[in-house]
Amino acid sequence: MIKLNNVSKIYELSGIQVNAVKSVSLNINQGEFVSIMGPSGSGKSTMMNILGCLDIPSTGEYFLDGTEIGSLTDNQLSEIRGEKVGFIFQTYNLLPRISAIDNVMMGLSYISNSNNKEKAEIALEKVGLKDRMGHKPVEMSGGEQQRVSIARALVKNPRIVLADEPTGALDTKTGSEIMEILSGLNSESQITVLIVTHEPHIAEQTNRIISFRDGEVIKDESIK
Amino acid sequence: MNFYTILKTSINSLSTNKLRSGLTLLGIIIGILSVISLMGMGKGFEKSVTDTIESLGTNLIFISPSRDSRSGAQTIISLKDVQVLADERKNTSIKSVTPELIQMGKLNFGNNWKYTQVYGITQNYKDVRNLEMKYGSFLSDIHVENISEVAVLGFKAANELLGNRNPIGQYVKINGRSMMVIGVLKEKGGGFGGVSIDDRALIPVTTAHFRFSSNNTTPGTVNLNSIVVEAINSESVNKALLEATSVLRFNHKIGADEDDDFQILNQQDILETFQTITQGITIFLGAVAGISLLVGGIGVMNIMLVSVTERTREIGIRKSLGAKRKDILLQFVSESIVLSSLGGMVGIFLGWVSLYFIGQVKIGDDLFNTEFTLDIVLLSFGVSAITGLFFGIFPAVRASKLQPVDALRYQ
Structure with a gap:
């Protein structure tokens, strides 16, 4: 499913080269529930951008579903993101002025033209927001907004869901509700779920923890 | 999408x-x-x-003086030119010809007065310009020959000066000289900037010249501002233009290698x-x-x-x-x-x-x-x-x- 061979990412920040990810090799199989741990600056966000095809490696190879990502054009990367990857962000990244259902439908607008509304309704029902569909994000609590963004990610039946600090902006109780949804998504639909986090108690709810420090994998352990 | x-x-x-x-x-x-x-x-x-x-009439050709190519002096077109142009035997495409001698004039009737253009013309003017009479009759060639002191008024001019009176037979002063009104034109309208034939007074061209004109002229010639030539139909406008040009060149004794000493335009040119x-x-x-x-x-x-x-x-x-x-x-x-x-x-x-x-x-x-x-x-x-x-x-x-x-x- 996901295969990384010696992937590195080098940024140039005002003339200084920053080696954010240093020759990482990894295998993640279909249906795994994985967390990527590490303090800030450890390269985990860069890793997530590469895994989500938002960015490409400077060197090394990244195979997603057998496709080598590094050689793709901008448009091909957009296509892969649209079809295979669902994103969940710490700050939800919903459009504040359109309704929940419109936000979810936006998850389909670049890949599908039929029955988008029905699909979006089903996705919102799955995250328990059937009766809040017409509300705008500004009228919703943080937990509700994050559930809308989960619905947006799963409305297209992605192969992989990438969650970047999904509980980072939420209180503990709401955070564990979100984790339950993500875990359910993984166990029921066999979607590969990757969670980037710096909180050990979140990582512990997944099946495998990959720890990063200074751009390198320092530990990779299955815990269940 | x-x-x-x-x-x-x-x-x-x-x-x-x-x-x-x-x-x-x-x-x-x-x-x-x-x-x-x-x-x-x-x-x-x-x-x-x-x-x-377009309301001026169709099939028209306008001839006006130009400048002498050597001396730069204003050239002259005269009543003589009108006579040779009107010679039907030579000019088969020309239907009628009329002179225009245009002066500014003050029209008086009692306490009413009006500054306007006074046109010195001949009988043909009526047909060339498609004019119709509301009252009375138009100027005739007899009036022109006799240098008669008669006038035809445009519709608005008559209204402003004479009001509701029967205009025929009234004496209107033009630049101080009494002229008898013999006719009033039908309203024609048109005219941008408010200058239309409705405002004008028409008098015999000879009267305009001998009684009013201040032009210094060779004895026997009557200087004109323009000559209007009407072609027999719209197809013959260009032929009429050629005929008029050659007649005038002959009459003005212009050599084959010299330029015209007059301007000649057809209506289409002016329109364009x-x-x-x-x-x-x-x-x-x-x-x-x-x-x-x-x-x-x-x-x-x-x-x-x-x-x-x-x-x-x-x-x-x-x-x-x-x-x-x-x-x-x-x-x-x-x-x-x-x-x-x-x-x-x-x-x-x-x-x-x-x-x-x-x-x-x-x-x-x-x-x-x-x-x-x-x-x-x-x-x-x-x-x-x-x-x-x-x-x-x-x-x-x-x-x-x-x-x-x-x-x-x-x-």
């Missing part, structure tokens, strides 16, 4: 910031409004001028000259209005640039959801096209309203002529849509080139 979704998305994002979209719209509206009203006024003026020239001028005016007005449209367009670009910056994160989100460059490009371009087309439509409507009101303004006795034609509408709508496209593309390209990682990180 289909057309409908793009359109809906555009309208949604525009309506989330109503004040800003509204102000941008205003720029486009004012631009289109000025294009429509100025072009409409220009076209209306163009039409008045064309109508006026005026049309060149009036079309120039229309284009000039359009260009002035175009500047305000340009300013409006820059307003659109400005707002779209602000919008792109402000919505960087939205662009990042859309890209993470699979939007391609093309999708982002289309979205922003369509926003600016929606903005400028909407402005265009409102502007066209307001332009129509403003032309209606401008059309109610009186110039002299006539209403200001305005034209609201399909080509003006299409032109302005096209221009506003193109403005949107042109000024929308730069911000849209900028938006589409954003890298998703950078766009998502943007605060």
